[in-house]
Amino acid sequence: MSVSRYLELVKTTKRYGETTAVDAVNLTVPESKYVCILGPSGCGKSSLLRMVAGHEVTSEGDIILAGSNITNLPPAKRGTAMMFQNYALFPHLSVRDNVAFPLKMRGIAKIQRHNEADRLLERVQLLPLAARKPDQLSGGQQQRVALARAMVTNPQILLLDEPLSALDPFLRIKIRAELKQLQRDLGIAFLHVTHSQDEALALSDLVVVMNEGRIEQASTAHDVFNKPANEFVARFIGGHNVIETDSAKFAVRTDRVSLGKKSAGALPVNIRQIEFLGTRVSITVIGESDLEFSVEVPDRSFFNRPFEIGASTFLSWKPEDAHPLAA
Amino acid sequence: MTAQRLSWLLVLPLTLVLALFLVLPLLTIVVVSFWDYNEWSFFPAFILGNYEYVLTSNVTWATYLKTLKFTLLTWGFCTVIGFTVAYFLAFHVRSLTWQIALFMLCTIPFWTSNIIRMISWIPFLGRNGIANSMLLDMGVIDAPLEWLLFSDFAVVLAFIHLYALFMVVPIFNTMMRIDKSLIEAARDGGASGFQVLTNVILPLTKPGVMIGSIFVVTLVMGDFITVRFMSGGQSASVGRIISNEIALLQYPAAAANAVVLLAAVILMIAIMLRFVDIRKEL
Numbered sequence: 001m002s003v004s005r006y007l008e009l010v011k012t013t014k015r016y017g018e019t020t021a022v023d024a025v026n027l028t029v030p031e032s033k034y035v036c037i038l039g040p041s042g043c044g045k046s047s048l049l050r051m052v053a054g055h056e057v058t059s060e061g062d063i064i065l066a067g068s069n070i071t072n073l074p075p076a077k078r079g080t081a082m083m084f085q086n087y088a089l090f091p092h093l094s095v096r097d098n099v100a101f102p103l104k105m106r107g108i109a110k111i112q113r114h115n116e117a118d119r120l121l122e123r124v125q126l127l128p129l130a131a132r133k134p135d136q137l138s139g140g141q142q143q144r145v146a147l148a149r150a151m152v153t154n155p156q157i158l159l160l161d162e163p164l165s166a167l168d169p170f171l172r173i174k175i176r177a178e179l180k181q182l183q184r185d186l187g188i189a190f191l192h193v194t195h196s197q198d199e200a201l202a203l204s205d206l207v208v209v210m211n212e213g214r215i216e217q218a219s220t221a222h223d224v225f226n227k228p229a230n231e232f233v234a235r236f237i238g239g240h241n242v243i244e245t246d247s248a249k250f251a252v253r254t255d256r257v258s259l260g261k262k263s264a265g266a267l268p269v270n271i272r273q274i275e276f277l278g279t280r281v282s283i284t285v286i287g288e289s290d291l292e293f294s295v296e297v298p299d300r301s302f303f304n305r306p307f308e309i310g311a312s313t314f315l316s317w318k319p320e321d322a323h324p325l326a327a
Numbered sequence: 328m329t330a331q332r333l334s335w336l337l338v339l340p341l342t343l344v345l346a347l348f349l350v351l352p353l354l355t356i357v358v359v360s361f362w363d364y365n366e367w368s369f370f371p372a373f374i375l376g377n378y379e380y381v382l383t384s385n386v387t388w389a390t391y392l393k394t395l396k397f398t399l400l401t402w403g404f405c406t407v408i409g410f411t412v413a414y415f416l417a418f419h420v421r422s423l424t425w426q427i428a429l430f431m432l433c434t435i436p437f438w439t440s441n442i443i444r445m446i447s448w449i450p451f452l453g454r455n456g457i458a459n460s461m462l463l464d465m466g467v468i469d470a471p472l473e474w475l476l477f478s479d480f481a482v483v484l485a486f487i488h489l490y491a492l493f494m495v496v497p498i499f500n501t502m503m504r505i506d507k508s509l510i511e512a513a514r515d516g517g518a519s520g521f522q523v524l525t526n527v528i529l530p531l532t533k534p535g536v537m538i539g540s541i542f543v544v545t546l547v548m549g550d551f552i553t554v555r556f557m558s559g560g561q562s563a564s565v566g567r568i569i570s571n572e573i574a575l576l577q578y579p580a581a582a583a584n585a586v587v588l589l590a591a592v593i594l595m596i597a598i599m600l601r602f603v604d605i606r607k608e609l
Contacts (some may be wrong), residue, residue, distance in 0.1 A: 039472075075515045076517030082512075084511070086506070086508060088509050090512075092531055101516045105513075105519075150515075153517070200508075
């Protein structure tokens with residue numbers, strides 16, 4: 001029987017004096033899955049990751065990795081490896097020595113550790129630059145060096161703290177795909193902290209949405225987007241209108257609402273703003289008592305029958321597209 | 328006005344100040360070092376005798392050796408103390424308020440003049456001073472220690488007291504600029520506390536150590552007053568030779584000595600700079 005390599009958080013809590021950053025979080029990260037922790041800044045996602053890495057003392061609760069309790073172990077004894085937001089490459093060491101650093105700390109001989117470092121650098125296509133210093137590399141290359149350094153110890157799980165936030169948007173999408181590919185190749189779990197919805201949806205097998213130190217929802221990207229558990233998730237993940245009636249609260253995706261003729265249950269609205277987004281057009285409308293909704297329509301159908309700002313129309317949706325939200 | 332002229336205009340004031348107060352006096356010293364002198368006056372000439380005397384006299388060589396010894400000892404202790412204090416301030420004191428408060432505490436001795444700080448050692452180290460009477464009372468020694476004051480020990484002690492802060496400040500400054508996530512990354516890679524120190528902090532602090540070393544070396548090499556006070560006139564230093572020659576109105580000899588000292592210090596700094604690139608710190 002193979003040992004499970006699940007990461008399990010049991011009532012993991014982080015307190016800074018009076019404030020609770022992470023509030024008794026329970027979470028299971030399945031082995032060899034890509035998991036994103038998504039949340040606004042200050043939601044406790046970074047503290048959670050740093051507790052798993054061992055760079056933050058866990059105030060309460062346990063962290064279990066591959067069947068052993070790692071809550072109080074030093075970072076290097078946990079089987080985790082962390083990739084830092086700003087990459088934290090050693091500026092005085094060459095790329096090769098940066099990657100070999102963890103091996104040097106373990107007392108592995110120079111030739112051996114350089115061979116191992118070169119093997120990983122080849123994997124991230126940086127071998128020709130192995131003798132350079134980090135400040136002679138581009139942001140994307142530095143990111144790959146940091147990744148190689150994190151992988152050199154053969155961790156059971158890789159922890160990534162906003163790994164793409166320092167890159168420009170084009171590179172971000174390219175590296176995002178590389179990360180996912182790498183995760184599949186390595187077959188280990190990636191725990192990736194981000195505040196970007198796109199990133200979480202594109203990468204994750206499991207999306208964990210956090211707010212105020214608690215998990216609001218943990219499910220597949222598809223479910224988080226189509227079945228947000230509550231108003232916070234629906235608003236934070238974006239692309240939803242949260243509509244409140246006397247009896248219930250529900251979310252309707254912005255591309256599942258339509259503007260047009262009056263029908264039963266349709267809301268009278270005024271067009272406030274029209275934004276052209278390339279393939280789609282986003283229309284902001286104002287309903288009764290200044291409630292704002294947004295509607296996204298494919299560009300073709302918009303330009304077939306364009307709306308004018310200030311025009312009055314009706315907002316409607318199919319009943320099956322309304323997803324009820326927990327109060 | 329063209330941009331180029333404007334930039335020339337902008338550097339003009341500083342150029343004038345430096346030319347007037349640095350380059351001109353230096354040139355004067357160099358020129359005077361070739362002049363001749365007798366018991367009561369000195370006059371323009373072009374002789375190499377001053378240099379010949381400086382470079383061949385045994386006194387010069389012995390004095391340089393002594394000055395070098397003071398420099399090395401002071402530098403060694405200042406580096407160790409400076410690094411330790413800066414390390415404590417930068418990595419063990421967590422709050423910025425405390426860092427600033429403790430840093431200010433380090434500078435308090437500098438609120439009084441060099442001479443006062445030096446002289447204040449005398450009642451402490453003297454034959455019947457505080458140190459000796461304390462040690463006698465505690466029964467550690469039977470007779471007062473003679474080497475505490477007016478000795479090489481006293482000179483080096485005063486130097487360290489005077490110049491340790493010149494080491495603390497630049498090292499503290501470089502340490503504060505070390506990204507704290509580098510230390511976490513090292514920890515993540517399995518480095519022990521000592522390995523973090525030797526593999527990350529020490530290499531990244533080298534430029535600060537070097538800047539501090541330049542301060543300490545130039546200050547000690549050029550010193551004449553500390554050596555006189557603390558050795559009780561028993562030890563010589565290059566600075567003291569120059570000051571004695573000036574007192575005897577042998578300006579050309581003093582100038583030649585000063586030029587040699589300047590060359591020696593520049594050479595030492597040039598050698599030090601070969602090891603560490605400090606440009607990033609400036």
